[in-house]
Amino acid sequence: MIYFLLKRLAVAVPTLLILIVVSYVLMYAAPGGPFDTERTLPPEVMANLQHKYGLDQPLAVQIWRYVVSIVTEFDFGPSFQYTDQSVNDIIEQGFPVTLTYGGWSFLVAVLVGVSLGIAAAVHHNTLLDYLSVGVSIGAQVLPNFVLAPILTLIFTLWLAWLPGGGWQGGHWPYVIMPVIALSTSFMASIARITRSSMLEVLNADFIRTARAKGLPMWRIVFRHALKPALLPVISYLGPAFVGMITGSVVIDVFFATGGIGQFFVNSALNRDYPVIMGITILAGGLTILFNTVVDLLYAWIDPRIRY
Amino acid sequence: MTLLRVRDLSVTFETGDGTVNAVNGVDLAIGAGQSVAVVGESGSGKSQIMFAIMGLLARNGAAAGSVTFDGTELLGLDEGALNRIRSSQIAMIFQNPMTALNPYMRISHQMTEVLTLHKGMSRRAALAEAIGLLDAMEVPEAATRIGMYPHEFSGGMLQRVLIAMALLCRPRLLIADEPTTALDATVRGQIMRLLADVRARFGTTVILVTHDVGIVAGHCDEMVVLYGGRVMESGPVARIFAAPHHPYTRSLLDAVPRLDRDDERLRSIPGDPLGTNLLPAGCPFAARCPRVEERCHRERPASERPAPDRVVACHRPLEGVA
Numbered sequence: 001m002i003y004f005l006l007k008r009l010a011v012a013v014p015t016l017l018i019l020i021v022v023s024y025v026l027m028y029a030a031p032g033g034p035f036d037t038e039r040t041l042p043p044e045v046m047a048n049l050q051h052k053y054g055l056d057q058p059l060a061v062q063i064w065r066y067v068v069s070i071v072t073e074f075d076f077g078p079s080f081q082y083t084d085q086s087v088n089d090i091i092e093q094g095f096p097v098t099l100t101y102g103g104w105s106f107l108v109a110v111l112v113g114v115s116l117g118i119a120a121a122v123h124h125n126t127l128l129d130y131l132s133v134g135v136s137i138g139a140q141v142l143p144n145f146v147l148a149p150i151l152t153l154i155f156t157l158w159l160a161w162l163p164g165g166g167w168q169g170g171h172w173p174y175v176i177m178p179v180i181a182l183s184t185s186f187m188a189s190i191a192r193i194t195r196s197s198m199l200e201v202l203n204a205d206f207i208r209t210a211r212a213k214g215l216p217m218w219r220i221v222f223r224h225a226l227k228p229a230l231l232p233v234i235s236y237l238g239p240a241f242v243g244m245i246t247g248s249v250v251i252d253v254f255f256a257t258g259g260i261g262q263f264f265v266n267s268a269l270n271r272d273y274p275v276i277m278g279i280t281i282l283a284g285g286l287t288i289l290f291n292t293v294v295d296l297l298y299a300w301i302d303p304r305i306r307y
Numbered sequence: 308m309t310l311l312r313v314r315d316l317s318v319t320f321e322t323g324d325g326t327v328n329a330v331n332g333v334d335l336a337i338g339a340g341q342s343v344a345v346v347g348e349s350g351s352g353k354s355q356i357m358f359a360i361m362g363l364l365a366r367n368g369a370a371a372g373s374v375t376f377d378g379t380e381l382l383g384l385d386e387g388a389l390n391r392i393r394s395s396q397i398a399m400i401f402q403n404p405m406t407a408l409n410p411y412m413r414i415s416h417q418m419t420e421v422l423t424l425h426k427g428m429s430r431r432a433a434l435a436e437a438i439g440l441l442d443a444m445e446v447p448e449a450a451t452r453i454g455m456y457p458h459e460f461s462g463g464m465l466q467r468v469l470i471a472m473a474l475l476c477r478p479r480l481l482i483a484d485e486p487t488t489a490l491d492a493t494v495r496g497q498i499m500r501l502l503a504d505v506r507a508r509f510g511t512t513v514i515l516v517t518h519d520v521g522i523v524a525g526h527c528d529e530m531v532v533l534y535g536g537r538v539m540e541s542g543p544v545a546r547i548f549a550a551p552h553h554p555y556t557r558s559l560l561d562a563v564p565r566l567d568r569d570d571e572r573l574r575s576i577p578g579d580p581l582g583t584n585l586l587p588a589g590c591p592f593a594a595r596c597p598r599v600e601e602r603c604h605r606e607r608p609a610s611e612r613p614a615p616d617r618v619v620a621c622h623r624p625l626e627g628v629a
Contacts, residue, residue: 214393
């Protein structure tokens, strides 16, 4: 187990390095630069700016300096776009926001999705099953940039129950609509995966044994079938969780939540190199972390998997 | 006393290709304390009869007729009432012990839940009882091994675990559905001896479902021969072995490899078993029968009683029976 974690860590370091180098090169290869504006800057000013941020150095030197400052000082550099703010500041500001609504979205998506999936599988080919499949498909094809305006229309403009945007430190009325908008499609995927894997498990030989033992259905479902049925769900949840807590530009822009997703897209548009890199590394690191968590959960559920 | 009586049992499955008739009007009477073999090829409906008795048919399956256990009609019983009978009155063990146990749960938990549920025992008492039964089923170091997961056992050991698990509530009837099919030949004998032991020690009535006529002799009192979802012949094992009435039974017995015969090759039954979706008007075995006559294809032979303890359904039975 310790050995497994060490091995994972040993693989994570080169993975992140490759991620940094590839993203950096791609970003650099994209046309345009951070200081290209509509008004052309005098060449001396441009040269000064380039020099100040080290952009006059060869690419390899820039990457090297970038990695060194991360490793030695945990400094992801200054933002080119938001003067006086470092990438660390931006992440410290934006990440708690996306973590909050992303975390709640994850909880809602898992609880509702898994329950819906189980209910559909247990009542296979009944009205409940068709209803749940219908809801899942509907929720999955409804993109959040359509769902968000609909929610605002209903809850803000018509009913006037919830504020149409803002964050207010994560006060609950401000969190509800972002959570619904973000969790719906994830919930639908989870419901679909849970249903099909639960159906498969319920056909297994050991479920027939459990029925022959005279166990009531709820006990068979929750004690015997749930764990194996959740295995495919869990492998989906690792990357999905990272996707949710690193936020969504639609949510951030539409509900003006100030989360990290908005910075990510803005930085890409403005060629704000350090911010692009910072958020990419954050998402990459979290992905590695949660893939490891998924593997550990697998071992916890399936006794045949041991590290 | 008759413990289990099956009358005119039919089992059908609705599939995309139409209705499959797996069992077609089977009658069985199993006396308390008996050991009965239900013999037939794959697709003869033998396992489906057992699933129908236990209420474990697949979702698309339906049973018609009557199954009474100790006077209680089992067909159409609601799930709750069935659950009170399952395992506590009628227990079942399955063909493949490697897949019949839940790979994600410890043996201890899978065994104790039967006792905590049916007998209301505490987990401690249930665990002690479970270890005791594993011991009785000759699982070595039962007290330690009960804490393990199924993948840490061999197939033969798992079948012992399944038998022990089936016996936890001391059921009156144990249905063993091909308990040795998935096991090594060397382990088969041990499991069969264990089942005989169970019957002797706990007085359990045993139904042994098998396609292996070879293991029936010496282990069972009565046998029922099935073909195409119908009973071809039934009666005491010794008497059927000595003088089968039905040509199908004779073919089955002939197909058993024997050392005391000087055959060059194994004797097999020509032709293929019946597809169960077309229900023949006559005898299901007619197409492969060496004694077939025109009438066999046309008319379904009725069950005759050539002797008080024997039943045969054949127009031209062997051994000079009219």
